[in-house]
Amino acid sequence: MGREAxxxxxxxxxxxxxxxxLESTTVVLRGAIKRKWEIxxxxxxxxxxxxxxxxxxxxxxxxxxxxxxxxxxxKKLQTPPPTLAAKLGVSADNPALLIGPTVGTLxxxxxxxxxGGITTNLREARMLVAVLSKASELxxxxxxxxxxxxKTVWVVHPKGPDAxxxxxxxxxxxxxxxxxxxxxSAVSDALTATRYVKSDPPPAKKRVRNR
Numbered sequence: 001m002g003r004e005a006x007x008x009x010x011x012x013x014x015x016x017x018x019x020x021x022l023e024s025t026t027v028v029l030r031g032a033i034k035r036k037w038e039i040x041x042x043x044x045x046x047x048x049x050x051x052x053x054x055x056x057x058x059x060x061x062x063x064x065x066x067x068x069x070x071x072x073x074x075k076k077l078q079t080p081p082p083t084l085a086a087k088l089g090v091s092a093d094n095p096a097l098l099i100g101p102t103v104g105t106l107x108x109x110x111x112x113x114x115x116g117g118i119t120t121n122l123r124e125a126r127m128l129v130a131v132l133s134k135a136s137e138l139x140x141x142x143x144x145x146x147x148x149x150x151k152t153v154w155v156v157h158p159k160g161p162d163a164x165x166x167x168x169x170x171x172x173x174x175x176x177x178x179x180x181x182x183x184x185s186a187v188s189d190a191l192t193a194t195r196y197v198k199s200d201p202p203p204a205k206k207r208v209r210n211r
Contacts, residue, residue, distance in 0.1 A: 003073060008064040009033055020063055022073055024081060039077060047074050084113035087185045088154055088193070089127070095119040096154070099144060100131030107131075109188040110156065127152040131191075135165035138173045151198040153179070159192040170194065 003022040008015065009029055016032030027042070029035040035056070043055040051062045052070040054077075065073055090096045095117050098106075110131070119125050127150055130141040145153055155170050157163060165173075171181060171194075179196035187193050 003076065005063075005065055005069060005073075010060075010062040011035060012059045020065070022076060027077075042077065045074060045077055047071060084109060084185070084187065085117065088113060088129070090114055090117035090129070092116055094126045095124060096127045096129045097122065097125035097148070098129045098131070099141065100137070100156075101133045102137065103133035107156075107188050107191050110191065113187075122148050126150050127154060129154045129156060129193075132157045132165055132170075135169050135173075138165060138170065142173075142177050145198075153196045153198075154193050155196060156187055156191055156193045158190060159186075167192075167194070 002024075005020050007018065007020055009018040009020065011029070011033050014033050018029045018031035018033050021028040021030070025039055027035075027037045027039060037056045041056065045052075045054045047053070047067065047070045048062075050064055050066045050070060052065050052073050053060070053062045055061065063070070063073075085091065088096070090113060096114060097120065098114060098118055110129075114129065125148060128141075128145050128148060130137075130144075130153060132138065132141065132155060141153070141155070153174075155174065157165050157170060159167075174181065174196045178199050180199050181194050181196050183195040185193045185195075
């Protein structure tokens, strides 16, 4: 969501100037009052004058954002976040072909996102979703995609400092094969996904004959 405001906050019996952050799944207060609330847990969201108000657990909260900014915050807070399926662009009308994982079972969050949007037909697939368990699987994935009509690949792999393959390994390999990365999405606490699109080769230069 990505909004930030310096404002007066009242949280329970406390009142102070804070920096309020509206993030994808949380509202965060920094400064004299420090709090972090899950958006899904906020109750009775409303705008009263210039104050955005809600209840978080046992605390009543008011953020003096102004009526215009407060309205923007309220709208975003009341808009459900996009599903993982929507982030990936997978649906019955826009099916994906899945390969992997070669180790363990398919992540439950990814399995739910892909439900109803999977095909085994290489020509019908609008994208490839490749779940990698190790860096050595990257060349096999690229060879598999070379036989497909679609140009889009979601590379799903572990995240974290010790991930195999790492973001850098995936990016270096994919760019070396002529792919361009243009979107990332968290899949779960353990996995991340990056969308790569095969770039078209530059048109061949016409030879000019000297006469």
